[in-house]
Amino acid sequence: MRNKFILATVALxxxxxxxxxAQSTNVWKSLADVSYKISEDQFGELYVPVFSEExxxxxxxxxxxxxxxxxxxxxxxxxHIILSSLPLAECFFCGSGGPETVMEVMLTDPxxxxxxxxxxxxxLVLNGKDPEKLMYILKDAKLVSE
Numbered sequence: 752m753r754n755k756f757i758l759a760t761v762a763l764x765x766x767x768x769x770x771x772x773a774q775s776t777n778v779w780k781s782l783a784d785v786s787y788k789i790s791e792d793q794f795g796e797l798y799v800p801v802f803s804e805e806x807x808x809x810x811x812x813x814x815x816x817x818x819x820x821x822x823x824x825x826x827x828x829x830x831h832i833i834l835s836s837l838p839l840a841e842c843f844f845c846g847s848g849g850p851e852t853v854m855e856v857m858l859t860d861p862x863x864x865x866x867x868x869x870x871x872x873x874x875l876v877l878n879g880k881d882p883e884k885l886m887y888i889l890k891d892a893k894l895v896s897e
Contacts, residue, residue: 779836817870829861854887870895
């Protein structure tokens with residue numbers, strides 16, 4: 752009986768780690784399912800994101816995202832970066848990617864710019880209200896790997 756309990760505990764721990772791994776490796780896939788509605792503000796028409804149920808489930812949770820650092824405003828800010836799931840030539844700002852392929856990342860510790868793919872972990876915030884910010888924001892993030 753004791754062995755069955757230990758086996759069940761190990762199995763549950765393994766399933767939890769697989770679930771966390773799946774969440775971290777598929778975060779871009781989950782965030783890709785977004786639609787838009789047209790709204791008005793003082794400046795005119797505005798496209799407002801309508802997040803999928805899957806992405807809403809990730810809000811406030813710690814997730815991992817890998818991608819490329821995109822320099823913005825003519826300079827690199829080591830504690831506030833834009834992360835793209837696509838390389839620079841294909842990203843939302845420079846290529847064919849949509850707004851669902853980028854996120855703002857607020858890092859707890861500054862990082863050095865690299866053109867290589869990086870992985871970060873932080874708390875996901877969905878932004879459907881502030882047009883000055885990207886629709887996906889990762890707060891309290893840390894660099895996981897370069």
